[in-house]
Structures are given as structure tokens and as C-alpha cells.
Amino acid sequence: MSSKPFILLGKVIPEGKRTVLDLDVAKLHTRTTVKVPVIIERSKNPGPVVLLLAGIHGDEINGVGIVREIIEQKINKPTCGTIICIPVFNVFGYLIQTREFPDGRDLNRMFPGSSNGSLASQFAYQFTKEIAPFVDYVIDFHTGGGERDNIAQIRCNIDDEKALELAKVFNPPMIVFSNNITKSLRDTLHNLGKTILLFEGGKSKELDANVINEGVNGTKNILIHLGLLEGEITVKGNPIFVHKAKWLRASHSGMFKAMAKNGTFVKKKEVLGVIQDPFGEFKKKIFAPFNCHIFCINKTPIVNKGDALFHLSIEE
Numbered sequence: 001m002s003s004k005p006f007i008l009l010g011k012v013i014p015e016g017k018r019t020v021l022d023l024d025v026a027k028l029h030t031r032t033t034v035k036v037p038v039i040i041e042r043s044k045n046p047g048p049v050v051l052l053l054a055g056i057h058g059d060e061i062n063g064v065g066i067v068r069e070i071i072e073q074k075i076n077k078p079t080c081g082t083i084i085c086i087p088v089f090n091v092f093g094y095l096i097q098t099r100e101f102p103d104g105r106d107l108n109r110m111f112p113g114s115s116n117g118s119l120a121s122q123f124a125y126q127f128t129k130e131i132a133p134f135v136d137y138v139i140d141f142h143t144g145g146g147e148r149d150n151i152a153q154i155r156c157n158i159d160d161e162k163a164l165e166l167a168k169v170f171n172p173p174m175i176v177f178s179n180n181i182t183k184s185l186r187d188t189l190h191n192l193g194k195t196i197l198l199f200e201g202g203k204s205k206e207l208d209a210n211v212i213n214e215g216v217n218g219t220k221n222i223l224i225h226l227g228l229l230e231g232e233i234t235v236k237g238n239p240i241f242v243h244k245a246k247w248l249r250a251s252h253s254g255m256f257k258a259m260a261k262n263g264t265f266v267k268k269k270e271v272l273g274v275i276q277d278p279f280g281e282f283k284k285k286i287f288a289p290f291n292c293h294i295f296c297i298n299k300t301p302i303v304n305k306g307d308a309l310f311h312l313s314i315e316e
Contacts (some may be wrong), residue, residue, distance in 0.1 A: 058093015
């Protein structure tokens with residue numbers, strides 16, 4: 001007995017085959033059509049539909065690298081169910097290595113979108129209408145914005161029991177509890193009743209082999225857990241849970257040198273870095289304000305007073 005037809009973007013997706021569809025975005029001012037490739041692998045056996053999505057911010061390359069590795073290693077070929085890969089969601093931003101859409105808007109603040117809104121809003125609406133209803137689980141891959149370097153982590157709402165269960169299965173170095181942001185992809189999918197994990201790792205415009213490896217291994221764990229792949233779940237250690245967090249900001253302007261290592265536990269008054277002037281006359285040490293884990297470091301070499309430098313856990 002065959003499964004019921006699975007239709008995506010108006011096309012019937014055949015069982016046991018690879019299908020590549022195009023999500024039409026818009027035309028450039030040159031009239032060149034921009035399309036987002038959607039790669040679908042559907043098993044002959046019924047099961048859940050999992051979406052692996054990266055590049056919602058065009059300069060966040062690590063996520064693109066993760067989905068690419070998953071495809072190359074054929075991890076996206078399920079024995080049950082369906083796996084959909086969208087390696088580059090914001091093709092506009094990816095082409096010119098910017099976070100935003102061409103209209104200057106953050107695509108991840110435009111969901112669920114509008115059919116007659118801005119370009120980013122229309123694209124968000126198209127995804128919300130034509131893809132989101134047909135998936136069960138989503139992993140959304142991100143990096144830190146700008147020069148902010150995130151330790152590999154899963155972010156989820158502490159009240160979302162299904163997401164928290166999957167976050168533990170993913171087995172990242174850290175699980176950071178954070179509320180859904182209004183008009184984000186995560187918030188919209190949650191409101192549609194979907195289970196979504198948000199992966200963060202590394203920084204923009206960079207391919208970090210360790211972060212990519214964490215993302216690939218964690219995703220494979222999820223797919224095995226959900227029954228889409230055969231195999232054993234890999235557990236490398238117990239994740240650090242971050243319930244509350246605080247940014248440690250620069251007390252002075254100057255040249256910034258981070259000395260602490262990302263992902264580590266530091267004790268109160270431990271030196272995390274220094275701020276100094278270019279003339280060799282001023283140096284200000286940056287101390288840990290309390291016992292904490294570091295899960296994000298600003299790698300920018302020049303800082304202004306008040307700039308966020310270290311994202312720290314507030315230990316219970």
C-alpha cells in the first residue's frame with residue numbers, strides 16, 4: 001500500500017527519488033530571476049518530514065557549510081520519511097555576503113510575511129504558505145552576527161518540551177534557553193505547531209570546521225532519533241545549560257584582545273581580555289564579573305565603550 005501523495009510547491013514528490021525544486025524569490029533589477037533551490041529526498045517508507053535550512057542571513061556561511069556536508073555525505077537520504085534541504089535561503093544576501101535582504105530588512109524579522117508587503121515580507125509569506133505547513137521538524141542553522149563568534153549551541157524555549165528533548169539528542173556543547181522572537185522564523189513555525197531547533201555556531205563570513213562538524217553530527221543524531229536514518233546516536237558529553245545570560249560590555253574604547261577561550265568556564269575576577277590604546281600607554285584588563293561559562297566572544301579588534309564583548313552564563 002503506497003503512501004498518500006506528498007505535494008510541495010505544487011509538485012508531486014515521488015517516493016524513493018531525489019527531487020530539486022525552485023522557490024521563486026523575485027527578479028533582480030536586471031530582470032534576472034532569482035530562485036532558491038529546494039532539495040528533497042523522499043523515502044519509499046512513510047515518516048516525518050524534516051527541513052534543514054541555512055542562510056536566512058546571507059553572510060552566515062557556517063550553516064550553509066553544514067547543510068552542504070549533510071548532502072555530500074548523503075545524510076539527507078532517509079530510510080523513512082522525507083528530508084528537505086534548503087542550503088541557501090537568502091540567496092540575495094549570500095550573493096553579496098550581506099545579512100539583509102536587498103530591501104535592507106532582516107528576513108528573520110519578517111515572518112509570517114505578507115503577500116503585498118516588502119520584498120522580504122513577500123518571500124517570508126511564500127515560505128510560510130508553500131513550505132512551512134508541510135514539514136514536521138525544522139533545524140535552522142545560524143552563526144553569530146558580525147564579528148561575534150558563538151560556541152556551537154542549540155537555542156530553544158525552555159517551555160517547549162519537544163524542542164528541549166531534541167536539543168538534548170542533538171548533543172551540542174551548550175543549550176541556551178531563549179524566548180522566541182516575534183516575527184522570527186522560529187516563532188512562526190512554533191505557532192504553526194512545528195518543532196524547531198535553532199543552531200548557532202561560529203561567526204559570519206567564516207567556515208569553521210569544528211562548528212560544521214558539530215552541526216552535521218547533531219543533525220544526524222536528530223534524524224536517527226526521529227527514525228529517518230538507521231544507526232546509533234553519538235554522545236560526546238553532557239551539554240552545558242544556559243538558563244540566563246548577560247553581555248559583558250567594554251568599559252573603555254580601544255584595541256581589544258580576547259584572552260579567554262570560547263566555551264570555557266571562568267571564575268570571578270579571572271582575566272578575560274584587555275583593551276589597550278595604539279600608543280602603548282593604556283591597558284585595561286577585563287575581568288569576569290562572576291563565575292560563568294563563555295558562549296560568545298566578539299572578535300572585533302577595535303571596540304567602543306559599551307560594545308558587547310563576552311556573552312556569559314549567569315550560573316544558578
